Amino acid sequence: MPDMNTKIELKGEEKVIMALRSLYTSYGYRPYKMSRFEEYDLYAGNKDFLVSGNVITFTDTDGKLMALKPDVTLSIVRSVRDVRNSVSRICYDENVYRVSDRSGTFREIMQAGLECIGDVGLLELAEVAVLAQKSLTTISEKSVLTISHMGIIEAFLKGISSSEIAEEAISALSSRNTQAILSLQQKAPEASDSLESLAHLCSMTGSNKEVLAELETMGADSTSLKELKTVVSLLDPKVARIDFTAVGGMKYYNGMVFRGYVEGVPAAVLSGGQYDRLLQRMGRKSRAVGFAVYLDALERLLEDRREFDVDVVLLYDASADIAQVLKRARALREGGMSVMVLRQVPEGLRYRDLVDLGTKRGGRDA
Amino acid sequence: MLNIALPKGRLGEKVYTMFDKAGFRCPDILSDSRKLVFESISSGVRYFWVKPSDVTVYVERGAADIGVAGKDIIDEYTPDIYELLDLKVGKCRMCVAAKKDFRENPDVTLRVATKFSTIARRYYSSIGREIDIIPLNGSIELAPVLGMSDVIVDIVETGTTLKENGLEVFQTIMPISARLISNKAAFEFKKDEILKIQNRMSAMVEA
Numbered sequence: 001m002p003d004m005n006t007k008i009e010l011k012g013e014e015k016v017i018m019a020l021r022s023l024y025t026s027y028g029y030r031p032y033k034m035s036r037f038e039e040y041d042l043y044a045g046n047k048d049f050l051v052s053g054n055v056i057t058f059t060d061t062d063g064k065l066m067a068l069k070p071d072v073t074l075s076i077v078r079s080v081r082d083v084r085n086s087v088s089r090i091c092y093d094e095n096v097y098r099v100s101d102r103s104g105t106f107r108e109i110m111q112a113g114l115e116c117i118g119d120v121g122l123l124e125l126a127e128v129a130v131l132a133q134k135s136l137t138t139i140s141e142k143s144v145l146t147i148s149h150m151g152i153i154e155a156f157l158k159g160i161s162s163s164e165i166a167e168e169a170i171s172a173l174s175s176r177n178t179q180a181i182l183s184l185q186q187k188a189p190e191a192s193d194s195l196e197s198l199a200h201l202c203s204m205t206g207s208n209k210e211v212l213a214e215l216e217t218m219g220a221d222s223t224s225l226k227e228l229k230t231v232v233s234l235l236d237p238k239v240a241r242i243d244f245t246a247v248g249g250m251k252y253y254n255g256m257v258f259r260g261y262v263e264g265v266p267a268a269v270l271s272g273g274q275y276d277r278l279l280q281r282m283g284r285k286s287r288a289v290g291f292a293v294y295l296d297a298l299e300r301l302l303e304d305r306r307e308f309d310v311d312v313v314l315l316y317d318a319s320a321d322i323a324q325v326l327k328r329a330r331a332l333r334e335g336g337m338s339v340m341v342l343r344q345v346p347e348g349l350r351y352r353d354l355v356d357l358g359t360k361r362g363g364r365d366a
Numbered sequence: 367m368l369n370i371a372l373p374k375g376r377l378g379e380k381v382y383t384m385f386d387k388a389g390f391r392c393p394d395i396l397s398d399s400r401k402l403v404f405e406s407i408s409s410g411v412r413y414f415w416v417k418p419s420d421v422t423v424y425v426e427r428g429a430a431d432i433g434v435a436g437k438d439i440i441d442e443y444t445p446d447i448y449e450l451l452d453l454k455v456g457k458c459r460m461c462v463a464a465k466k467d468f469r470e471n472p473d474v475t476l477r478v479a480t481k482f483s484t485i486a487r488r489y490y491s492s493i494g495r496e497i498d499i500i501p502l503n504g505s506i507e508l509a510p511v512l513g514m515s516d517v518i519v520d521i522v523e524t525g526t527t528l529k530e531n532g533l534e535v536f537q538t539i540m541p542i543s544a545r546l547i548s549n550k551a552a553f554e555f556k557k558d559e560i561l562k563i564q565n566r567m568s569a570m571v572e573a
Contacts, residue, residue: 144554176448176553205561241554245448261551266428267446268550 012302013110013295017093019138020112020293024091027131029114032090034075036097040065042074049074049252049278054099056106068097073115073290077279080117082286087118093295107296113272115290117279122230125256125274128289129231132258132270133239135293140301142263145270146243147232150253151224152215153201153244159194169198174247178202201244208232211242224255231256252278258291264301269294311337313351315344317358325357368411368559371425371433373418377456377544381434382413384453388566410559422447422547431552432560437542438521442484448548450564454571456544458523460485462537465510468517479509480519489519489539507531 021031043055049071056068069075072094080088093112100107114131116124129147136143153173160166165188172180181199185192197218204211212232215225232242248257252275260270272291279286312332316325329339332355345354370385372378382395392406395413405412416424421435426445438460440449460482470476472495479500480486490497500515509515511531521542522528522535546567548560 142555146554176450176548179452180449205557261554263551263555266426266549266551 013298016139016293016295016298016302017110017112020135021091021093023134023138024114024131027089027127029089029091029116032076032079032092034069034072034092034094036069036095037066038069038075040067042078043067043070046074046252046278046281048249049275056097056099069094070096070098072096072111072113072292073275073278076115076290077117077282077284077288080115080286082284083118085119087116087120087124090115090117110295111292112295113290113292115288117288117290118286120274120276120287120289122227125227125289126231126234128272128291129240129256129258130234132260132272132291133235135291136260136262136270137239139269139293139298140262140264143239144261145235145240146246146259146261147228147235147240148242148244148246148257149224149228149255150248150250150257150273151255152220152228153198153247154250154254155221155224156194156197156201160188160191162188162191165191169195170247170250173198173202174245176202176245204242204244208237208240208242228256248273248275250277251281255289260291260293262298262301265297267297269297308350308352310340310349310351312339312353312355313345313349314339314341315354315356315358316341317343320357328355328357367405368432368556368563369430370411370413371416371421371430372413373421373434373436373544374415375418377418377436378415378434380455381453381544384455384567384570385411385413385563387570388563390563425547425549428549428551430549431556432546432548432563434544435547436544437540438482438485440545440547441540442482444484445547446550448550448553449545450548450560451546451568451571453544453546453567456542458521458542459535460519460539460542461522461535462489462517462519462539463507463510463522463528463533463535464517465532466534468510468536470516476517477515478517478519479506479515481506482519485539486519507533 040057055070060066091114096109098107133145157166178199185195246257246259253273254276255274257273259268270293274289276287314329329341332339390409390411392404395404403414419439421433422445424430425433426447476497478486478497479502483499506518506520
């Protein structure tokens with residue numbers, strides 16, 4: 001039995017995991033535990049959906065090619081059945097395994113997140129957006145959630161007949177490169193208007209209200225715009241911003257796309273959106289929306305910078321009565337302190353207080 | 367405080383004068399010193415000099431909020447950053463060059479010596495040509511001279527080095543110039559300052 005008086009010392013990421021889990025379960029999301037291994041086939045068909053195309057594989061005992069799970073969403077989608085007029089709400093905190101594209105080394109990445117799968121409507125979309133925002137504010141007071149909508153982007157892309165130009169335009173949009181989008185007009189003069197609109201989407205940096213008004217004037221896809229308007233109205237304008245540079249892969253994402261940032265972490269810590277097309281590709285009727293929080297990115301931000309390694313060092317020597325030493329240590333722990341019992345203080349150990357029980361050394365018994 | 371990574375060398379100095387004109391002054395930076403970090407409290411900026419090919423690393427990892435990097439480096443390393451503005455300085459071209467008398471034999475694998483493996487691979491795969499990349503770090507022009515490669519893929523500014531080694535440009539892959547880049551998270555948290563720099567520099571480039 002753990003000593004109930006002992007303070008629970010959790011690492012920063014562990015605290016975040018617990019806070020997120022209780023946030024998600026309070027909205028009826030049910031925790032889901034997965035196996036670390038999946039059949040490789042699941043990923044082979046949907047490689048573009050994965051952040052990194054490199055999957056760590058191995059052969060199981062009957063010769064089947066298996067993978068160390070590089071992603072959680074695909075596993076959840078596969079395990080949830082289509083239900084009419086209802087949704088399944090699932091949350092998780094899991095490790096995923098990836099090969100770093102740059103260095104080629106294996107990485108274990110801690111992720112938390114949620115998926116809402118089934119007859120997803122505006123209410124569920126809004127709820128997931130609210131949860132994405134709450135996830136970020138749980139991590140840090142200074143956070144930003146950017147929201148884009150693939151429906152609006154795609155409607156403008158329709159005027160571009162060449163898929164190559166469309167791809168270049170999307171890639172320029174995601175790197176906020178307005179000039180590159182406009183320069184495509186030379187290659188595809190017939191798509192001039194569409195490219196102009198995309199460049200406009202790329203350079204919008206005003207308040208949500210201003211951006212929504214601009215989208216109205218531009219004649220943005222009305223269904224998507226209505227959806228975006230409703231969802232954004234439910235979010236905190238200090239945290240949530242409309243930003244079309246958050247682009248999801250069009251083979252999978254069809255609606256809103258989220259990216260989350262917290263101050264002090266150089267890359268996005270949250271990513272997700274509505275991905276009905278992934279389910280269609282898997283031959284399913286459901287719609288789906290969800291996001292993941294990358295907890296490994298937070299490691300440095302939440303790093304525990306304690307001044308001391310331990311509160312009290314209790315020194316004893318060979319002549320000491322062991323039972324007495326342990327009793328003393330226990331009494332200190334019951335007073336809420338962490339105690340390390342030692343015969344000698346190792347070099348570099350940082351402690352708040354030293355209690356020397358050594359009788360031979362004639363030490364102090366404070 | 368906005369952290370700005372500048373490429374060491376002539377291009378960096380030229381680009382600094384653009385930042386200076388945009389109102390982000392830090393005169394110490396041009397002093398003849400070995401210091402790498404220069405700060406101006408009044409302008410709210412901290413500049414640092416880094417190796418040109420490392421600017422994208424500093425920006426992607428958030429050590430710098432913004433920086434200036436060549437399009438060649440951005441396309442070679444494809445960092446996860448925003449490319450905000452073409453500064454239209456440091457102009458040159460990414461080219462395929464070979465010995466003057468080179469005649470390509472489409473029946474054999476083309477040997478390509480380069481510092482830019484990603485760009486070379488992407489270019490040749492776009493035209494469906496099988497190649498053998500020979501990665502080098504410098505003196506690329508030597509490779510075809512010694513017969514180690516058939517062609518090189520490299521940056522050409524004036525073409526003098528090529529000429530002096532008996533090489534000439536066969537194809538231009540893309541034009542190169544310096545770009546203002548930004549870290550994605552920094553853009554969200556220092557948006558006003560970054561947009562101010564982007565807008566003022568954009569006006570300067572257009573002028």
